[in-house]
Ligand code: BDR
């Protein structure tokens with residue numbers, strides 16, 4: 001399968017890259033970067049460094065949006081460290097980003113390979129919204145789209161209602177969810193329940209090699225943040241779970257197809273993701289095309305595969 005990842009690395013973005021690059025059946029065709037966990041300069045540099053760490057330096061990296069479509073950007077240095085990777089230093093990359101923007105690269109690859117490329121979007125959806133503006137046929141040119149973002153039946157993680165990727169660019173998310181992609185939404189609803197306990201990280205630390213060793217060091221920082229906020233040594237697996245679901249849909253044990261909307265105006269609820277989950281509602285006849293909201297996953301199988309990917 002051919003995959004384009006749009007990301008803001010970011011510690012859990014790094015895990016998603018580790019997961020994708022470990023699978024011999026995945027051809028990683030491009031990496032788009034976006035502001036989010038850090039500035040786009042830093043996330044782009046991190047993407048280049050991570051591709052070297054994970055043995056795929058030839059994959060093109062395209063720098064994307066430095067700010068949201070409408071609002072001012074806000075970054076997440078407390079969660080991911082000042083350098084976006086838990087303050088772990090990776091060697092400076094030999095390569096540099098391609099000349100095209102992330103949106104331009106995604107559109108070109110989709111036009112050249114209609115229906116063949118799947119998109120994994122694990123940062124703010126700004127680049128995908130910009131790509132849609134360049135190419136309104138994008139939903140029919142891409143294969144599957146898996147998005148990590150939103151919080152439908154769980155609390156948010158940036159505001160009481162809004163998850164970081166959606167909150168970082170609500171207008172972009174709203175455009176993407178309205179566009180008619182064949183889209184799976186991997187929201188906090190499942191990522192906050194797919195939690196790697198401290199023992200999982202301890203096992204990772206016993207694995208040989210840079211791939212596992214550096215990733216464990218990023219995660220030490222991430223676990224520290226989670227421990228300070230939740231009082232438990234564990235970590236949610238946001239972006240790598242989305243990667244896992246793209247690669248193996250059988251990890252999803254319950255889902256529902258509904259139109260998904262993003263609140264843009266609420267005084268307290270801007271960035272909230274909404275799906276009509278009333279028992280009598282259905283996707284049929286709705287005003288916008290449905291997306292698939294993932295509601296339950298096989299977390300144990302996923303955590304085992306994540307460990308194998310780092311082995
Ligand atoms: C999402 O926000 C970012 O901080 C993470 O990388 C993940 O994509 C979780 O809300």
Ligand code: CA
Nearest residue numbers: 010013122123
């Ligand atoms: Ca991310």
